[in-house]
Amino acid sequence: xxxxxxxxxxxxxxxxxxxxxxxxxxxxxxxxxxxxxxxxxxxxxxxxxxxxxxxxxxxxxxxxxxxxxxxxxxxxxxxxxxxxxxxxxxxxxxxxxxxxxxxxxxxxxxxxxxxxxxxxxxxxxxxxxxxxxxxxxxxxxxxxxxxxxxxxxxxxxxxxxxxxxxxxxxxxxxxxxxxxxxxxxxxxxxxxxxxxxxxxxxxxxxxxxxxxxxxxxxxx
Amino acid sequence: xxxxxxxxxxxxxxxxxxxxxxxxxxxxxxxxxxxxxxxxxxxxxxxxxxxxxxxxxxxxxxxxxxxxxxxxxxxxxxxxxxxxxxxxxxxxxxxxxxxxxxxxxxxxxxxxxxxxxxxxxxxxxxxxxxxxxxxxxxxxxxxxxxxxxxxxxxxxxxxxxxxxxxxxxxxxxxxxxxxxxxxxxxxxxxxxxxxxxxxxxxxxxxxxxxxxxxxxxxxxxxxxx
Numbered sequence: 036x037x038x039x040x041x042x043x044x045x046x047x048x049x050x051x052x053x054x055x056x057x058x059x060x061x062x063x064x065x066x067x068x069x070x071x072x073x074x075x076x077x078x079x080x081x082x083x084x085x086x087x088x089x090x091x092x093x094x095x096x097x098x099x100x101x102x103x104x105x106x107x108x109x110x111x112x113x114x115x116x117x118x119x120x121x122x123x124x125x126x127x128x129x130x131x132x133x134x135x136x137x138x139x140x141x142x143x144x145x146x147x148x149x150x151x152x153x154x155x156x157x158x159x160x161x162x163x164x165x166x167x168x169x170x171x172x173x174x175x176x177x178x179x180x181x182x183x184x185x186x187x188x189x190x191x192x193x194x195x196x197x198x199x200x201x202x203x204x205x206x207x208x209x210x211x212x213x214x215x216x217x218x219x220x221x222x223x224x225x226x227x228x229x230x231x232x233x234x235x236x237x238x239x240x241x242x243x244x245x246x247x248x249x250x251x252x253x254x255x
Numbered sequence: 256x257x258x259x260x261x262x263x264x265x266x267x268x269x270x271x272x273x274x275x276x277x278x279x280x281x282x283x284x285x286x287x288x289x290x291x292x293x294x295x296x297x298x299x300x301x302x303x304x305x306x307x308x309x310x311x312x313x314x315x316x317x318x319x320x321x322x323x324x325x326x327x328x329x330x331x332x333x334x335x336x337x338x339x340x341x342x343x344x345x346x347x348x349x350x351x352x353x354x355x356x357x358x359x360x361x362x363x364x365x366x367x368x369x370x371x372x373x374x375x376x377x378x379x380x381x382x383x384x385x386x387x388x389x390x391x392x393x394x395x396x397x398x399x400x401x402x403x404x405x406x407x408x409x410x411x412x413x414x415x416x417x418x419x420x421x422x423x424x425x426x427x428x429x430x431x432x433x434x435x436x437x438x439x440x441x442x443x444x445x446x447x448x449x450x451x452x453x454x455x456x457x458x459x460x461x462x463x464x465x466x467x468x469x470x471x472x473x474x475x476x477x478x479x480x
Binding site: 228249 | 298313314316367427429433439
């Protein structure tokens with residue numbers, strides 16, 4: 036019997052179709068997906084049939100299962116000035132570096148006093164603080180100590196000023212959105228809604244997941 | 256790993272200088288595949304596919320003391336839904352004024368076929384019929400999207416004079432999910448006349464007879480006594 040020749044070199048594969056496929060998938064994910072923004076708490080939002088996109092230029096109030104309140108405002112310039120106002124009001128000093136760092140941050144849920152340490156901390160430090168915090172302080176008895184009140188107030192005030200000073204950007208008016216967990220107690224959310232009422236915010240958004248609308252199924 | 260093999264044969268390294276290779280040059284694609292899959296993994300992990308959506312909630316302005324321009328809801332149109340933390344997946348409701356005996360408070364499930372959705376479907380039949388008609392017209396292209404957006408709020412559709420008015424009242428144990436679920440059911444049933452408020456003590460008392468839960472433990476903070 037003749038010997039079977041074993042090829043010495045490794046067989047070469049044509050990788051081109053594989054590259055095609057891989058880049059096709061990469062392109063698909065790049066185009067369809069939005070980046071997940073890092074958030075201090077995971078919130079499992081309820082589902083709703085509303086299919087509206089989350090508006091741009093928002094102030095987001097997050098309420099987790101424990102009823103802790105987190106605050107975020109998108110625009111970095113507004114964030115920075117809002118913090119400066121808050122620093123003056125609650126007599127906390129921030130360095131220029133901290134202000135810059137803060138303007139690029141995301142949601143946070145600590146009091147103004149804890150903020151310098153939170154800003155300076157690295158990811159793991161922030162994680163520890165997020166777990167230990169009681170959220171942005173809401174004081175129902177003494178309105179002047181309720182930090183959430185002033186965060187909402189300053190955020191709206193400075194967002195308005197910012198869009199007035201930069202008419203070229205044609206910013207849409209600031210929208211206020213609540214993102215809360217399925218299991219958050221409604222009474223905790225009502226604290227925030229009470230604050231909205233006091234500041235005459237009667238129209239706001241709730242962040243939800245999409246759920247199939249039975250009405251549309253029927254008519255199709 | 257990263258060498259470019261020209262000339263097809265295995266001898267790229269030993270090729271003499273200046274000699275032109277015949278045929279198309281072969282490129283080792285493996286690093287490119289590595290890179291592509293690395294990017295792919297990155298995008299799969301960092302992206303969220305189902306974008307969060309936003310639903311709108313409009314709360315009524317608190318009434319001024321001397322405001323006389325309030326609309327009174329006729330008893331036969333009012334339906335009050337009481338949420339107490341969804342014990343046993345049941346929610347309670349009553350029609351009209353608060354009955355003195357607890358027997359008139361009914362319970363209902365959130366089941367999409369038999370529960371609240373069906374009740375709303377029956378109560379709100381006229382509005383739903385009008386809205387289905389409107390949806391069909393929109394799909395057939397008879398009306399434009401602006402009309403489709405504004406028309407539902409008029410008297411002919413969701414704001415019909417005899418359309419029911421739903422009042423959703425939440426107690427101290429109700430969760431955000433419970434409230435949103437009920438509001439969503441109302442939206443599915445084309446109800447636009449609804450309000451969301453705190454539960455009152457008389458309602459809690461009647462409810463506690465029904466559920467066996469002591470109302471004092473469950474009163475939300477700041478309830479009017």
